[in-house]
Amino acid sequence: MLIYLRKRIVSSALPLVVVIVGVFALARMTGNPASLYLPLNATQQMRDDFTARNGLDQPLLVQMADYFGGVLRLDFGQSLRTGQDAAAMALRAFPATLQLAATTMVLAVLLALVVGCWAALKPNGIADRISSFVSMAAASIPDFWLAIVGIWVFAITLGWLPTSGVSGAGAWVLPIATLLLRPFGVLVQIVRGSMVSALSEPYIKLARSRGAGELRVVTHHALRNAAAPALTVAGDLTVGLVNGAVVVETIFGWPGIGKLMIDSILQRDFAVLQAAVLLTAVAIFALNILIDMGYALLDARVRPVTVKA
Amino acid sequence: MKTATDQAPAKRSRAAATAAAAGTGAATGQAKAHDVVLQVRDLAVDIRTHRGTVRAVNSVAFEARAGETLALLGESGCGKSMTAKALAGIMDPVCDLADGEILLNGTDLAALTAKERLKFAGPELGIVFQDALTALNPVYTVGTQLGEAFRIHRGLNAKQARVEAIDLMKRVGIPEPESRINSYPHQFSGGMRQRILIAMAVALNPRLLIADEPTTALDVTVQAQIMQLLRKLREEGQMAVILITHDLAVVAEEADSVAVMYAGNVVESGPVSEVFADPRHPYTKGLLESVPVHLERGARLKSIAGSPPELHDIPAGCVYQSRCPLVQDICRAERPVLRPVTSVTGTPVTGAPVTGTPVNVPSGTEPRPARTAACHFSEEINNV
Numbered sequence: 001m002l003i004y005l006r007k008r009i010v011s012s013a014l015p016l017v018v019v020i021v022g023v024f025a026l027a028r029m030t031g032n033p034a035s036l037y038l039p040l041n042a043t044q045q046m047r048d049d050f051t052a053r054n055g056l057d058q059p060l061l062v063q064m065a066d067y068f069g070g071v072l073r074l075d076f077g078q079s080l081r082t083g084q085d086a087a088a089m090a091l092r093a094f095p096a097t098l099q100l101a102a103t104t105m106v107l108a109v110l111l112a113l114v115v116g117c118w119a120a121l122k123p124n125g126i127a128d129r130i131s132s133f134v135s136m137a138a139a140s141i142p143d144f145w146l147a148i149v150g151i152w153v154f155a156i157t158l159g160w161l162p163t164s165g166v167s168g169a170g171a172w173v174l175p176i177a178t179l180l181l182r183p184f185g186v187l188v189q190i191v192r193g194s195m196v197s198a199l200s201e202p203y204i205k206l207a208r209s210r211g212a213g214e215l216r217v218v219t220h221h222a223l224r225n226a227a228a229p230a231l232t233v234a235g236d237l238t239v240g241l242v243n244g245a246v247v248v249e250t251i252f253g254w255p256g257i258g259k260l261m262i263d264s265i266l267q268r269d270f271a272v273l274q275a276a277v278l279l280t281a282v283a284i285f286a287l288n289i290l291i292d293m294g295y296a297l298l299d300a301r302v303r304p305v306t307v308k309a
Numbered sequence: 310m311k312t313a314t315d316q317a318p319a320k321r322s323r324a325a326a327t328a329a330a331a332g333t334g335a336a337t338g339q340a341k342a343h344d345v346v347l348q349v350r351d352l353a354v355d356i357r358t359h360r361g362t363v364r365a366v367n368s369v370a371f372e373a374r375a376g377e378t379l380a381l382l383g384e385s386g387c388g389k390s391m392t393a394k395a396l397a398g399i400m401d402p403v404c405d406l407a408d409g410e411i412l413l414n415g416t417d418l419a420a421l422t423a424k425e426r427l428k429f430a431g432p433e434l435g436i437v438f439q440d441a442l443t444a445l446n447p448v449y450t451v452g453t454q455l456g457e458a459f460r461i462h463r464g465l466n467a468k469q470a471r472v473e474a475i476d477l478m479k480r481v482g483i484p485e486p487e488s489r490i491n492s493y494p495h496q497f498s499g500g501m502r503q504r505i506l507i508a509m510a511v512a513l514n515p516r517l518l519i520a521d522e523p524t525t526a527l528d529v530t531v532q533a534q535i536m537q538l539l540r541k542l543r544e545e546g547q548m549a550v551i552l553i554t555h556d557l558a559v560v561a562e563e564a565d566s567v568a569v570m571y572a573g574n575v576v577e578s579g580p581v582s583e584v585f586a587d588p589r590h591p592y593t594k595g596l597l598e599s600v601p602v603h604l605e606r607g608a609r610l611k612s613i614a615g616s617p618p619e620l621h622d623i624p625a626g627c628v629y630q631s632r633c634p635l636v637q638d639i640c641r642a643e644r645p646v647l648r649p650v651t652s653v654t655g656t657p658v659t660g661a662p663v664t665g666t667p668v669n670v671p672s673g674t675e676p677r678p679a680r681t682a683a684c685h686f687s688e689e690i691n692n693v
Binding site: 300 | 399430431432440443444445446450457458461493495506509
């Protein structure tokens with residue numbers, strides 16, 4: 001297992017470099033930060049000084065080499081805007097996103113498992129039809145619209161919840177409810193589908209013939225077989241959330257990595273943007289490794305075979 | 310290690326209590342050889358399809374006796390597997406038990422709810438499927454699956470269940486059970502998987518074992534080993550075995566009695582030796598004649614012309630009329646019922662028809678299974 005893990009980590013290094021190069025080059029295509037940070041009437045001399053001070057006058061390749069040199073020393077540069085360490089800013093914003101994403105996904109997965117299994121017990125039964133309608137609706141509602149309607153109804157009209165921010169438990173409700181809906185809807189359909197097919201397998205009949213009751217058949221025999229597709233999709237949806245629930249974080253003023261990325265793009269704060277993207281990329285790679293380990297845990301047939309020398 | 314036969318009386322006690330509680334004259338204590346363990350009467354199964362409800366199994370009746378093998382013989386789609394699943398209570402969701410009684414030691418399984426039946430699934434009745442790979446759960450070790458019956462029905466913990474599972478693996482002849490118990494189904498060969506499946510079915514020493522084409526997916530040498538294993542277990546546990554097959558040779562070799570099924574109906578039943586020597590239904594006769602024996606090189610194999618009727622389109626009258634060489638007007642008008650036939654010697658075969666009222670005679674003196682056939686011309690068939 002450790003050998004496998006080491007191999008996976010080593011093999012994610014190259015894609016990470018590609019990510020950095022891509023973000024590095026793309027960020028610089030948005031224009032020169034000087035025009036944003038200096039007053040409108042700044043002289044050309046002031047602009048050149050600013051550019052030179054921040055190393056932006058060097059050829060792109062030299063800048064990139066400098067940056068990689070820094071990355072290897074764990075120096076990710078400073079924010080143009082605040083002068084703070086870029087990595088520190090990204091790391092500070094990340095927990096807020098992680099908490100939001102983790103809470104959302106845990107709730108979405110649990111709810112989807114219950115509803116999906118319930119629907120799968122009787123394909124085309126009443127429960128199945130209701131859950132199919134609800135999940136389709138949940139997966140189809142755009143989050144920005146829902147966020148705004150949620151703010152309007154619960155925060156402005158009823159005044160039950162804050163419109164934005166992170167103060168108190170109430171502040172979590174709207175962002176999570178908004179983010180939850182799509183993963184929930186998608187996962188219900190995945191769980192339902194894979195449970196229906198798992199429940200029709202001969203080994204389920206055989207389990208019943210050994211006296212396994214309905215609960216045991218569903219939770220012990222079928223669910224573990226049906227879990228892999230749900231895990232894949234849940235992983236993918238989590239990536240979307242970790243990637244910064246950009247829209248939702250922006251609407252609710254959630255100080256997460258998504259908001260940080262948007263802000264640093266708007267401010268041409270290259271170092272912060274690069275640090276945020278790199279951190280997200282690392283998190284996504286880690287998540288993918290976790291998902292693959294999850295498969296192996298669920299099903300012995302996909303466990304990596306360690307060949308002893 | 311105690312043998313299964315040593316343990317049998319203790320394990321039987323609860324089963325006996327169940328039978329006694331049901332107030333029948335069925336066996337108490339250890340099952341004696343030839344006691345009737347299972348009586349099926351007028352069994353009917355419906356399938357709900359898009360084109361309406363069809364009857365896949367119709368007034369099926371037979372009985373299975375302790376220590377004996379009853380073969381359900383028939384071609385694909387004749388309803389034999391459906392019958393097996395109905396007996397085991399594991400029918401597909403689109404199937405309904407429409408009619409009939411399934412008397413297992415006097416308890417009518419057909420009258421029980423799905424939940425009540427779970428008590429019987431394992432301790433009283435076990436089933437073996439054809440394809441062992443799909444019948445085993447791929448994500449659990451065989452040890453977990455072998456131990457499950459003990460955990461469910463005897464409340465054993467994981468460790469105790471493991472001991473029982475190893476014991477079972479020894480019983481069915483799996484080498485090195487202590488290490489193989491942690492392997493997953495895909496790590497076994499086909500023959501070993503079938504042994505594991507059989508082990509699961511006999512884990513709690515059931516009185517009835519249903520084997521649904523247990524050797525069809527295996528090669529010939531392994532087939533023989535599996536049949537031998539089933540025979541050994543049957544004798545050790547005095548189980549009644551229902552062997553579902555389309556293989557006449559297997560029936561001839563393994564079974565004591567046979568029920569021939571066609572288009573959802575039992576068309577003939579009786580002791581194998583008698584049925585094979587003196588078939589009283591044109592379908593049985595046709596089947597036996599289609600076995601290639603002493604053929605000249607280049608001679609055509611005999612077969613039964615035509616194909617079975619569609620379930621949507623079962624004719625009134627005899628189900629076999631479209632393929633029967635002896636068909637008469639009465640066959641098209643009136644469906645023949647299973648009724649006793651006279652033996653070769655011309656004397657009526659003793660024993661009550663299995664469709665009739667249950668015979669509660671003391672064990673040991675029970676009549677042999679009756680020879681029955683569902684043909685208007687079962688007496689004349691061999692004279693034409």
